[in-house]
Amino acid sequence: MGRRTGLLAVWLLVVACYLAPLSAANVDPNIVNTRVDRKLDLATQTVRISSTIKFENRGSTPVRSYLLALAPSEAAHLAFIGATQGKGRSQTTLAVEAVAGIPGVPSSLSLYEVALTRPVGGGESATLEVVSVHTGAEVPYPAEITQSEEQLVLYTGSLHLVSPYATASESSKVGLPTSLVKAYTKAEPVKKSGTEITYGPYSDVAPLSVEELRIHFENNSPFAVADLEREIEVSHWGNVYVTENYKMRNAGAKHKGTFSRFEYQARPGMSGQNAIRELLARLPPRANSIYYRDEIGNISTSHVRSTSRVTEVQLEPRYPLMGGWKTEFTLGYSLPLADFLFRAKDGRRVLNITFGCPLRDVVVEDLTVKVILPEGSTDLTASVPFPVAQARDVRLTYLDTVGRPVLVLKKSTAVMEHNQHFQVSYRFRGVALLAEPLLLVAFFLALFLASMACLRVDLTIAKSSASYQADLHRHKVRDILARLAALLTARATEADKIEAALKELSRSGDVGAARAARKAVEGSLKDSAKSVKALQDELDGAGDAKAAAKAAAVVAKEQQKVTAQAQLAETAVAVWEKKLAAKDGEQRMAALHARIKALKQEVRDAIQALED
Amino acid sequence: MALSEMQRVHSPVDPVLYPLLAVVLITLGLLFTASFFIYEVTSSKFSRNIVRELATGGVASVLLGFGSLFLLLWTGVYV
Numbered sequence: 001m002g003r004r005t006g007l008l009a010v011w012l013l014v015v016a017c018y019l020a021p022l023s024a025a026n027v028d029p030n031i032v033n034t035r036v037d038r039k040l041d042l043a044t045q046t047v048r049i050s051s052t053i054k055f056e057n058r059g060s061t062p063v064r065s066y067l068l069a070l071a072p073s074e075a076a077h078l079a080f081i082g083a084t085q086g087k088g089r090s091q092t093t094l095a096v097e098a099v100a101g102i103p104g105v106p107s108s109l110s111l112y113e114v115a116l117t118r119p120v121g122g123g124e125s126a127t128l129e130v131v132s133v134h135t136g137a138e139v140p141y142p143a144e145i146t147q148s149e150e151q152l153v154l155y156t157g158s159l160h161l162v163s164p165y166a167t168a169s170e171s172s173k174v175g176l177p178t179s180l181v182k183a184y185t186k187a188e189p190v191k192k193s194g195t196e197i198t199y200g201p202y203s204d205v206a207p208l209s210v211e212e213l214r215i216h217f218e219n220n221s222p223f224a225v226a227d228l229e230r231e232i233e234v235s236h237w238g239n240v241y242v243t244e245n246y247k248m249r250n251a252g253a254k255h256k257g258t259f260s261r262f263e264y265q266a267r268p269g270m271s272g273q274n275a276i277r278e279l280l281a282r283l284p285p286r287a288n289s290i291y292y293r294d295e296i297g298n299i300s301t302s303h304v305r306s307t308s309r310v311t312e313v314q315l316e317p318r319y320p321l322m323g324g325w326k327t328e329f330t331l332g333y334s335l336p337l338a339d340f341l342f343r344a345k346d347g348r349r350v351l352n353i354t355f356g357c358p359l360r361d362v363v364v365e366d367l368t369v370k371v372i373l374p375e376g377s378t379d380l381t382a383s384v385p386f387p388v389a390q391a392r393d394v395r396l397t398y399l400d401t402v403g404r405p406v407l408v409l410k411k412s413t414a415v416m417e418h419n420q421h422f423q424v425s426y427r428f429r430g431v432a433l434l435a436e437p438l439l440l441v442a443f444f445l446a447l448f449l450a451s452m453a454c455l456r457v458d459l460t461i462a463k464s465s466a467s468y469q470a471d472l473h474r475h476k477v478r479d480i481l482a483r484l485a486a487l488l489t490a491r492a493t494e495a496d497k498i499e500a501a502l503k504e505l506s507r508s509g510d511v512g513a514a515r516a517a518r519k520a521v522e523g524s525l526k527d528s529a530k531s532v533k534a535l536q537d538e539l540d541g542a543g544d545a546k547a548a549a550k551a552a553a554v555v556a557k558e559q560q561k562v563t564a565q566a567q568l569a570e571t572a573v574a575v576w577e578k579k580l581a582a583k584d585g586e587q588r589m590a591a592l593h594a595r596i597k598a599l600k601q602e603v604r605d606a607i608q609a610l611e612d
Numbered sequence: 613m614a615l616s617e618m619q620r621v622h623s624p625v626d627p628v629l630y631p632l633l634a635v636v637l638i639t640l641g642l643l644f645t646a647s648f649f650i651y652e653v654t655s656s657k658f659s660r661n662i663v664r665e666l667a668t669g670g671v672a673s674v675l676l677g678f679g680s681l682f683l684l685l686w687t688g689v690y691v
Contacts, residue, residue, distance in 0.1 A: 235690035238623030289688060334688070342618035352615055398684070398691045423615075433624060437691045441677030444641075448648060448669030452662075455652055479658035 022258075026569050027104055027164040027207075029069060030059025036161050038172040039582075042215070044361050045223040045251070046079070046133040046415055052160055054127045055120075062119035067102070067165075068112040068130060071158040075110040077134040079363070080386075080417040083114045085127045092117050105164055105208065133415050135363045138219060140253035145323065147260060151253045151274035152182060152513065158201060159187055159211040166207050171200030174179045180218035187211065189313060194271050222276040222321070223252035224362045228414075231396075232353060233372040235406075236433055240335040240353070247328050248317075248362070250276050264320065275322035280314055281358045287311040287333045294329040314362035331358075348425045349377075355384060355409075356419030364414040371407040371424050375400055376432030384422040399436040442460075462526045477544045484535045484551055485610045488558055491528050492603065497521050498565050511576050518569050525562060554606040561599035568592040630686040637679030644672035 013571060013574045033055045041048040057063045064372045070078060083094040102111055120126045136156075141154040161170060184190075191198045197215070216491040226248040233241040252274040263271045284292070285308055292302050292315055303318035317327050351371065357364045372395050373380065382390060393406035407424055460468055501517035504510070532555060539548045568589060575585035625633070648668040654662075684691055 137634075233690075234622065236621070237625075237685050237690050238627045239690040242688065253681050257677050334690075338620045338622050341621040342615055344618050349621060350615065350618060398689060430624075437681045439671050439677075439679050440680050444676045445670065445674035448673055451649070452653060452665055452669070457659075458657075475656040479656060482659060 026102060028057075028059065028063060030057055030061075031063060031165045032056050032058055033161075033167040034169065034239070036163075036167055036170040037533075038161055038170070040157065040172060040174045042138065042217070042219045043133070043157055043175055043177045045138060045219075046361075046363060047077075047137045047155065047157065049074075049134070049157075051130045051133050052127060053130060053161070053163075054082050054125060055165065056125045057120045057122055060122040062121045064116055064119045066114045066116060066128060067099075068096075068114060069105065069164055069208065070110045070112070070132070071162045071164040073212070074107050074111075074132070074134060074137070074155050076161075077137040078110075078132060079413045079415045080131070080133040081112060081560055082131050082417065084131075085117050096330070100381075102164075109208065109210075111164070118567055131417070133417055135413055135415060136251075139221075139416075141216060143253055145253040145274070145284055146256050147263060147271050147322070149273075150180070150218050151220050151323070153253075154214060155213075155215045155217070157213045159185060159213040160202070160205055160209055162208060162210055163205075164207050167406070168203060169200075170202050170205050171198065173198050174215065176215075176217050176219075177221055178218045182216040182218075182371070184215040185213050187213075220273040220602065221361070221367040222274060223250055223275050223323075224321075224359070224360050225249055225251040226357070226359075226364050227366040228357050228364045229368045229370070230278055230357075231370045231372060232351075234337070234341065234351060235375060236337070236341075236374050236428070238337045240337055240351075241332070242335065243330060243332045244358075245328070245330050246359075247326070248276075248321070248351045250274070250321040251363075252322050252323045255322035255395060259322060267429065272320055272322055274323050276317060278314060278316045279362070280312060280360045281331060282360060283311040283313060283333055283358055284335055284354070285309055286336050286339060288336075288518050289332075289334040291332050292329065294327070308482050315484075344425070347427070348379075349428050350423050350425045352421055352423050355417055355422045356414050356416070357410075358419070360416070366409045367414040367418075369409040369411075371409070372397075372431070373426055374409070374428065375402060375404050375435060377405050377426040377428045379427045380405055380424060381426070382407055382409060382424045384409065384421065385420050386411070386418065399433070399439050401439065414526075422529070473542065473544070473553040477542050477547050478541070479553065480535055480539050480542065481547060481610045484532070484539075484554075485534065485607045487528060488532055488554065488603070488607050491525060491532075491558065491562075492600070494521055494524055494528070495562055495565055498569050503568060505572060505576065509576065511573055514569070514573060514576075518566075518573075522566070537604040540582065548609065554603065554610060557599065557606055558603050561596060561603055564596045564599060568596065625682075627685070630682045634679055634682040634686045639664030639679075639685060641672050641679050641685050644668055644675060648672055 024039065033053055035052075036420065039050045039051045041050075055066065056184040068081075068083075081096055081578055083096050084091050085094055086092055092115065097115075099111050099113045099115050100107075105111060114128065114130075137157060138153040138155045140359070141152055145151060159172070161167065176195045176197070179194050181197070183190065187199060189200065197295040199213075226246050228247075229245045231241070231243040233243075235241070246405065264275075285306065287306070289318075290304055290311075290313055292299050292313070296318070299315070299318055303314040305312045305314075311333075313331070314545070315331070317329070319325075319327070321327055340353050342352060344350055351373075355369060357367065371382070380392070382388075389410040391408040392412070393408055394403035395406050396403045405426075409422075411418065462468060498518055498521050501514050501521075504517075505514040536548070536551055539551055571585055571588050571592065575582055575589075648665070651668065673676065681691070
């Protein structure tokens with residue numbers, strides 16, 4: 001029994017081993033790289049390897065994916081890997097995914113699977129463009145140099161394209177910044193001319209052949225390495241603020257000995273060759289309010305050039321950054337909202353802005369992008385074309401109550417290739433825009449209410465003192481007199497309507513209308529007379545005899561005026577109804593007019609006197 | 613959905629108008645404030661009218677609130 005199970009296990013193992021190579025993520029032995037052209041760009045601190053791979057499917061089943069491998073020395077410094085197919089407008093970016101545990105491939109090699117746009121059938125060929133970017137692959141050697149020395153670096157990479165497939169023909173071109181090369185791997189055929197070293201063509205390179213490539217050469221381009229924190233603050237009032245905090249260091253050969261400013265200034269090309277002298281930031285077009293400062297304050301050495309496609313900012317650090325030196329600074333700018341914020345059909349807002357560092361030739365070791373959205377934004381989602389770590393935070397700034405939602409995106413080792421657009425979409429209700437002005441309104445309203453409350457508080461201690469009581473009494477009387485004055489003024493306006501009606505009568509001759517108007521006016525005057533009486537009573541109650549007398553005089557005068565106006569109306573109507581001779585009527589009316597005029601003036605003066 | 617099919621989002625008020633709005637609203641707001649305080653100090657406890665006080669103060673605070681918002685935006689403090 002035991003023997004039988006043992007046999008079965010062995011048999012199963014054999015079957016498993018036989019079936020394994022047939023699974024999808026395996027090395028297809030039918031793929032052959034017919035021609036590989038590699039270009040290694042070593043001109044700056046980042047190494048860019050672009051390979052053009054032409055491969056052929058010599059089998060019969062179509063191939064959907066292609067495997068790429070990286071030697072350990074390359075994989076350790078990998079910052080970016082990408083593959084494209086096609087040229088010019090038809091160029092498409094392919095998905096590249098790390099895979100592991102493929103039989104027949106040593107685990108020391110890193111493998112990437114490229115998904116092809118369309119399957120390559122049996123006997124067909126296809127061409128891939130693969131770009132990989134490596135940082136820190138060029139090590140300063142010697143590690144310390146004096147101010148007058150040039151910087152020498154040692155690059156360690158792979159001589160061949162490490163491929164799980166056999167390669168029929170392969171050649172590599174290495175581009176160097178200068179023609180000074182101390183040493184390089186001599187794998188024949190190899191040719192060096194000027195700033196270029198050509199390796200190959202090598203024919204029939206075996207799959208997974210790893211050979212080391214070492215070049216020791218001069219590279220004075222600055223090794224600017226930074227930690228960067230970008231804050232992108234969106235305001236729906238029409239602005240996107242960007243604040244970038246840099247912690248930068250020169251990762252090149254360390255500066256040895258003292259620094260001579262004189263020598264540095266006098267021999268610019270010969271002294272401090274690996275120093276970071278200036279930085280170039282490429283900002284989006286229409287960037288404005290650009291500032292550049294560090295802890296001490298504004299750094300004035302900067303220039304801005306704007307075109308319709310880009311805003312270029314040239315910055316000089318406060319001091320030249322010699323090898324191993326550090327600096328911290330902040331670069332900030334504003335961008336117009338309409339260039340970056342969009343509204344989808346379902347109402348979601350979409351922010352579309354670049355992810356990476358705008359400075360050229362800077363390797364960012366730790367990149368943090370904080371997207372600060374307006375208060376009231378909900379349901380935040382980010383879509384970044386490469387993997388990033390995400391977190392959430394809340395920020396309280398100007399006129400905030402509950403705080404603004406912050407989306408924190410983190411990426412380590414970001415290079416130029418990561419300077420791609422990414423999208424943050426969120427929900428926002430337009431009404432939430434009013435929260436800030438309403439907060440300000442509430443603040444001012446609170447001030448007014450506070451001053452109203454203050455004036456209402458009576459802080460007098462001796463409320464029974466004579467002077468306080470006198471003051472209270474004076475205010476009371478003054479208030480009654482003011483109300484009386486207002487009432488009498490209103491009565492005067494009402495009474496004037498009689499005269500207006502008489503004028504109308506002389507024009508139209510409508511006696512009935514004039515009578516009706518007079519009746520209405522007299523009615524309302526009778527009503528307001530009650531109010532006048534009430535005010536006078538109130539004044540009597542207050543016990544100010546002088547004020548009461550003054551008021552009584554005015555009221556009497558006003559009564560005379562109203563009576564005269566009534567007489568005038570009566571006379572005019574009588575004349576129209578022929579009850580009175582026109583001549584007598586004219587005379588009487590003229591006298592009344594004069595009397596009314598004089599009385600009006602007296603009443604007016606008396607009302608004014610009441611209020612004083 | 614592609615970005616090219618989406619609508620661009622603009623500010624509800626054209627930023628060009630911020631200086632004008634700030635000046636006009638704050639001027640009017642200060643006039644109402646002046647009127648409010650003149651009334652406060654000239655009226656006595658007997659003659660005070662709370663409706664009039666609240667109306668003047670309310671109008672003044674709305675004008676000053678929006679005026680100072682546009683002042684902030686004009687000076688570059690995008691809230």
